[in-house]
Amino acid sequence: MEKMPGWADAVLVPLISLLLAAILSAGVILAIGENPVTAFKLMVDGALMRSAGWGYTLYYTTNFIFTGLAVAVAFHARLFNIGGEGQAMLGGLGVALACLYIPWPHWSLALIGASLGGAVFGALWALVPAWLQAKRGSHIVITTIMFNYIAYSVLGYLLVNVLRPVGSMDPATPKFPETTHLPSFRDMFSTADTILFRGAPANVSFFLALIACVFVWLLIWRTRLGYEIRAFGHSETGANYAGISGVKITVIAMLISGALAGLMAVNTTQGEAERLILNSTEGAGFIGIAVALMGRNHPLGVFIAALLFGFLYQGGAELALWTTIPRELIVVIQALVILFTGALDNMVRMPLEKLFLALRRKEAS
Amino acid sequence: MEGQTETGRQATAAPSPEPAIELRGISKAFGPVQANKNISIRVMPGTIHGIIGENGAGKSTLMSILYGFYKADAGEIFISGRKTEIPDSLAAIRAGIGMVFQHFKLVQNFTVLENIILGAEDGALLKPSISKARKELRALANEYGLNVDPDAVVEELGVGMQQRVEILKALYRQAQILILDEPTGVLTPAEADQLFRILDRLRAEGKTIILITHKLREIMEITDTVSVMRRGEMTATVKTAETDPEHLAELMVGRKVLLQVEKAPARPGAQVLEIEGLSVTDDEGVERLKDISLSVRAGEVLGIAGVAGNGQSELLEVLGGMRAGRGKVRMNGQEIDLAIKYSDGKGRRARGIGHVPEDRQREGLIMDFTAWENMVFGYHDDAEYQSNRFLMDNAGIARIAQDKMDRFDVRPPNPRLLAKNFSGGNQQKIVVAREIERGPDLLLVGQPTRGVDIGAIEFIHKQIIGLRDAGKAVLLVSVELDEIMSLSDRIAVMFDGQIMGEGPADSANQIGLGCLMAGMGGADTQAMDGWRISEAAAPETPAQEG
Numbered sequence: 001m002e003k004m005p006g007w008a009d010a011v012l013v014p015l016i017s018l019l020l021a022a023i024l025s026a027g028v029i030l031a032i033g034e035n036p037v038t039a040f041k042l043m044v045d046g047a048l049m050r051s052a053g054w055g056y057t058l059y060y061t062t063n064f065i066f067t068g069l070a071v072a073v074a075f076h077a078r079l080f081n082i083g084g085e086g087q088a089m090l091g092g093l094g095v096a097l098a099c100l101y102i103p104w105p106h107w108s109l110a111l112i113g114a115s116l117g118g119a120v121f122g123a124l125w126a127l128v129p130a131w132l133q134a135k136r137g138s139h140i141v142i143t144t145i146m147f148n149y150i151a152y153s154v155l156g157y158l159l160v161n162v163l164r165p166v167g168s169m170d171p172a173t174p175k176f177p178e179t180t181h182l183p184s185f186r187d188m189f190s191t192a193d194t195i196l197f198r199g200a201p202a203n204v205s206f207f208l209a210l211i212a213c214v215f216v217w218l219l220i221w222r223t224r225l226g227y228e229i230r231a232f233g234h235s236e237t238g239a240n241y242a243g244i245s246g247v248k249i250t251v252i253a254m255l256i257s258g259a260l261a262g263l264m265a266v267n268t269t270q271g272e273a274e275r276l277i278l279n280s281t282e283g284a285g286f287i288g289i290a291v292a293l294m295g296r297n298h299p300l301g302v303f304i305a306a307l308l309f310g311f312l313y314q315g316g317a318e319l320a321l322w323t324t325i326p327r328e329l330i331v332v333i334q335a336l337v338i339l340f341t342g343a344l345d346n347m348v349r350m351p352l353e354k355l356f357l358a359l360r361r362k363e364a365s
Numbered sequence: 366m367e368g369q370t371e372t373g374r375q376a377t378a379a380p381s382p383e384p385a386i387e388l389r390g391i392s393k394a395f396g397p398v399q400a401n402k403n404i405s406i407r408v409m410p411g412t413i414h415g416i417i418g419e420n421g422a423g424k425s426t427l428m429s430i431l432y433g434f435y436k437a438d439a440g441e442i443f444i445s446g447r448k449t450e451i452p453d454s455l456a457a458i459r460a461g462i463g464m465v466f467q468h469f470k471l472v473q474n475f476t477v478l479e480n481i482i483l484g485a486e487d488g489a490l491l492k493p494s495i496s497k498a499r500k501e502l503r504a505l506a507n508e509y510g511l512n513v514d515p516d517a518v519v520e521e522l523g524v525g526m527q528q529r530v531e532i533l534k535a536l537y538r539q540a541q542i543l544i545l546d547e548p549t550g551v552l553t554p555a556e557a558d559q560l561f562r563i564l565d566r567l568r569a570e571g572k573t574i575i576l577i578t579h580k581l582r583e584i585m586e587i588t589d590t591v592s593v594m595r596r597g598e599m600t601a602t603v604k605t606a607e608t609d610p611e612h613l614a615e616l617m618v619g620r621k622v623l624l625q626v627e628k629a630p631a632r633p634g635a636q637v638l639e640i641e642g643l644s645v646t647d648d649e650g651v652e653r654l655k656d657i658s659l660s661v662r663a664g665e666v667l668g669i670a671g672v673a674g675n676g677q678s679e680l681l682e683v684l685g686g687m688r689a690g691r692g693k694v695r696m697n698g699q700e701i702d703l704a705i706k707y708s709d710g711k712g713r714r715a716r717g718i719g720h721v722p723e724d725r726q727r728e729g730l731i732m733d734f735t736a737w738e739n740m741v742f743g744y745h746d747d748a749e750y751q752s753n754r755f756l757m758d759n760a761g762i763a764r765i766a767q768d769k770m771d772r773f774d775v776r777p778p779n780p781r782l783l784a785k786n787f788s789g790g791n792q793q794k795i796v797v798a799r800e801i802e803r804g805p806d807l808l809l810v811g812q813p814t815r816g817v818d819i820g821a822i823e824f825i826h827k828q829i830i831g832l833r834d835a836g837k838a839v840l841l842v843s844v845e846l847d848e849i850m851s852l853s854d855r856i857a858v859m860f861d862g863q864i865m866g867e868g869p870a871d872s873a874n875q876i877g878l879g880c881l882m883a884g885m886g887g888a889d890t891q892a893m894d895g896w897r898i899s900e901a902a903a904p905e906t907p908a909q910e911g
Contacts, residue, residue: 243710
């Protein structure tokens with residue numbers, strides 16, 4: 001028997017968690033002598049009230065959708081992919097190589113090529129931990145974390161010693177050619193009279209992220225592979241009974257997960273920076289864990305959670321800009337949101353379940 | 366503590382006419398489900414009271430209320446005539462109630478003594494508690510014939526012994542009332558007999574025992590009175606001597622039940638499955654199957670009898686493609702490759718082997734999948750379940766599942782419900798429907814009715830016999846000897862990874878099979894006509910335990 005209706009589980013629980021996080025954050029802001037209401041207004045103004053704000057929010061959202069989906073897909077196979085960060089870094093390398101060394105005639109083709117590059121590099125970076133887990137039982141949490149550091153070092157080495165243009169002091173690749181530049185929201189939505197999304201980094205890869213959401217939904221709930229991934233995730237012994245190879249599922253799920261994380265680089269590297277820099281991921285790989293957690297590993301949930309975290313990122317940047325609230329406090333607020341929506345999930349869920357049971361009993365009697 | 370002991374002992378010395386336990390008007394609802402409706406019983410001290418009922422009838426809920434896991438919505442509990450509140454299990458223990466769960470709650474790597482004092486230590490230092498417990502344990506062992514090595518590590522003990530430790534745990538906590546939840550589910554016939562002797566002894570010493578079971582034979586054998594539960598209600602409480610199994614079964618299910626499987630004589634056809642020299646070594650390097658040879662013909666049921674853990678599971682797993690093995694196995698004359706890397710479940714299904722696995726919750730079903738998803742589990746690659754090259758035909762599968770659920774009487778007949786929300790019997794019906802409806806040439810069946818209620822047992826048995834009568838081969842593994850004897854056409858007995866004997870079911874008898882299950886040959890087995898007894902079976906019958 002269901003303990004509470006599905007909508008309560010999907011909507012009410014995260015909403016209440018969010019509210020609790022907001023209240024606690026307000027307390028923290030009060031404690032350092034700022035007005036939480038003004039702060040919140042500033043965040044909303046900066047992130048949502050102007051098209052440029054939206055341009056930033058959606059840019060971050062795009063990143064979090066990709067990394068969130070990456071974590072979600074792996075999690076359906078009960079694999080905890082902490083390596084989104086490293087996979088996205090390597091994805092950046094793939095994107096950069098595709099943009100730099102292939103003469104694309106048009107950005108649309110460059111987008112396809114760079115996406116392939118990012119996805120393949122991200123997937124290959126996930127392959128090694130997956131293989132170690134499937135064949136040797138090395139715990140994927142440990143190996144993927146370690147692979148983040150390796151990715152950072154590999155990228156650093158390549159940028160400094162191989163890809164850096166002669167004479168540059170910056171550990172970054174040269175600018176990508178003009179034909180690979182993706183249309184930004186400004187290019188796409190501005191009319192002759194009004195300029196929208198001025199200076200904002202959101203670009204066409206946002207739509208790639210939406211396509212990825214649909215793709216993941218189809219994959220997990222409509223295909224045989226998704227069926228097998230979920231079956232293996234729920235019960236390894238069951239998978240063994242049904243003739244589903246755990247080695248195969250582990251490797252494939254991680255390949256898809258790594259590819260999704262790698263795709264994030266299309267947004268940051270090709271779409272925004274238009275060159276590969278050292279720290280282009282900015283921790284988005286880790287935020288993806290929280291996004292997947294909060295989004296219940298469902299693409300729609302991931303999308304909504306990514307939007308929320310996009311808002312927090314952009315709103316937080318605004319706060320740091322206009323108030324004396326230090327940048328670190330924004331991290332505190334984000335951490336509180338993660339804590340309440342992810343780790344303390346049951347704290348909210350249990351009382352709610354009891355409440356619904358009590359309500360139902362009253363109805364019954 | 367000391368004072369309580371005194372009063373406890375006095376109570377047993379002179380049984381008062383007050384009932385040891387009296388429940389008055391207990392009701393408990395989970396949401397809209399009324400698990401217990403206005404239940405009243407009286408259990409007199411020094412008796413064994415049986416509670417039977419189908420799965421989901423509310424037995425466990427009632428006992429959980431008595432043991433303080435749940436709080437009743439209404440009703441009162443009286444212990445030895447005194448009204449008692451039991452808000453938690455500590456209060457239950459203080460009231461003299463001990464519970465032996467179906468799944469033991471022992472710390473596997475602790476010794477017997479350590480397990481017994483766990484939660485009942487006298488102070489921060491263990492030594493005094495342990496030496497006190499050791500003394501106490503010796504006294505209990507003498508009093509009730511409960512002999513267990515106090516220094517043995519629990520994981521090294523057999524199931525029967527572990528159960529004794531659970532009973533000792535309760536007695537150590539001065540329990541006057543013992544509740545046993547399906548205690549024989551994991552025991553061999555011999556172990557069950559020993560348990561009943563212990564219960565007999567406890568009863569003679571004045572303890573009150575509540576025995577929850579779904580096995581009518583046990584009720585008839587040991588209880589003084591029996592209560593029958595159906596759909597949350599107590600439908601009858603009768604003296605065991607004044608009733609019979611058929612009547613009890615009817616009270617449980619609410620209709621007449623056939624306890625004996627009706628079947629026509631087998632008409633065996635061609636060899637379907639031939640096993641020659643099959644061996645299996647597990648991950649730890651232990652040989653679980655030793656050079657086994659068997660065959661199953663079309664239109665017959667071969668039953669594998671044996672105490673759990675003697676290689677039957679491994680046999681099913683090898684044949685079902687879940688585990689690698691060595692030797693020769695031919696299916697319809699074609700050899701099967703036994704050296705698999707991970708799982709060959711799909712390959713085996715393609716060759717016409719259906720498999721109802723021993724553990725439906727961990728293997729046969731994905732508990733977090735819906736019923737319709739489970740209805741194609743293992744067959745999900747088949748062309749008929751796809752709508753195109755990429756996507757599965759979910760709507761079509763749901764329709765097929767609905768149809769199968771209707772025909773196999775799975776309740777509730779809702780294919781969108783998660784598997785974990787069905788009762789054990791209905792879960793098993795989903796597995797059986799899935800495997801039988803494919804019309805496999807060979808059906809592997811492991812423990813088909815474990816944890817399944819009587820109504821569903823009757824149904825599942827009929828389905829198995831139906832498959833046999835349709836000319837298919839069935840390999841049945843069960844630890845329930847009754848089930849093996851009533852369903853099988855031929856029986857093979859396994860012990861320590863070997864076949865101890867094999868022969869027609871007609872000439873088999875409980876005693877002879879019991880000897881073979883313990884690895885013994887001897888006169889009782891020789892008396893079974895047409896049986897081939899293995900040379901590995903020791904010639905002597907086991908010496909009777911004192």
